[in-house]
Amino acid sequence: MIKVAINGYGTIGKRVADAVAAQPDMEVVGVSKTKPSAEAYVARQRGYPLYIAEMSKRQAFEDAGLEIAGDVTDMIKHADVVVDATPGGIGEKNKKLYELYGVKAIWQGGEDHEVAGFSFCSSCNYNEAKNRQFVRVVSCNTTGLCRIIHAMDERYGVGRVRATMVRRGSDPGEIKKGPVDAIVLNPVKVPSHHGPDVQTVLPQIDITTMAMIVPTTFMHMHALQMDLKSDATKEEILAIIEAHPRMGLVRPGTGITSTAELREYAQDLGRPRADLYESAIFADSIGLVGRELFLFQAIHQEADVVVENVDAIRAMMNAVDEAAVSIEMTNRALGFTAI
Ligand SMILES: NC(=O)C1=CN([C@@H]2O[C@H](COP(=O)(O)OP(=O)(O)OC[C@H]3O[C@@H](n4cnc5c(N)ncnc54)[C@H](O)[C@@H]3O)[C@@H](O)[C@H]2O)C=CC1
Ligand SMILES: O=C(OP(=O)(O)O)[C@H](O)COP(=O)(O)O
Known part of the structure; x- marks a missing residue:
């Protein structure tokens, strides 16, 4: 069994913990919190040993009736891999600790590429993550x-990509973040971090991105354009997406045209926490003008990276040779097939 610790049991960390616990080849050896919270009670209810970032907070946990197994240093001594899901910028500060104890660590997208020197996406570069100590x-x-870009690049070759993210x-x-009544350009300048970030995984792709933030809480929406290098048909592209284990089609028959209806759909499907681990690509939005492909995809921000963390653990431990096999194991253990 691969022993996994989750440093930072928040939005991403609590989902990664449950996804790891569901895997046949992994176990959760601990999760960490900075202060007593509803999530800490959930960790206790799930049976995850609870560790704390600062021992000075021990009394506060004990007053809340939460038993503490030790501090973060104690936790990582039990782990083969630490999934660092602390808020962006904090994770980097933990690197020294992981180096000191020689433990493998995975950071999230809130950290810069340089923290690990390698950025990961299961279906794009699983093999390159094998045996690494650090992955982001x-x-x-x-x-x-x-x-989606990698799937199109494998089949047709991809030239220029232009994408706008409505986040x-x-x-x-x-409860502390907004906006409540605004469309915020974030950032105003082009490109947003997403284009350069894609190039940390797919360096050959010519991509420029723009991004804004709107007053919703469930999912981002991408308006995506890409130039294909060879002829394609809509039917072929639908078939590629349908066959992909981490992309799903929002079918016209569902009548869904919004993120709100997608959440309802995910809940009705019985997904835990309404999590959509897959990209939700609107089938009707797929359009070709010559070799230029257009589509809309919705991305559930709290969920899609969770399954990627699980595959990253297997790759770093060199536990499963092929990406497709790890992806299938992860999906099966979570009982999900893409919509
Ligand atoms: N929320 C999202 O939609 C997504 C977040 N990410 C990235 O995942 C990372 C985590 O983000 P969230 O889960 O949203 O944050 P969060 O704020 O929901 O959770 C972070 C957790 O870390 C804990 N924490 C804070 N400082 C700590 C420390 N020094 N030691 C141990 N634990 C500490 C907090 O108590 C909290 O439970 C960030 O890099 C973020 O950019 C990536 C994809 C989506
Ligand atoms: O990684 C995310 O978005 P991003 O790809 O736009 O940076 C998550 O939605 C977290 O974003 P946040 O930094 O607005 O919490």
């Missing part, structure tokens, strides 16, 4: 971009 799973939006303002449980 790219952000939710970048993961969504990499999946959710905050996660559903976050």
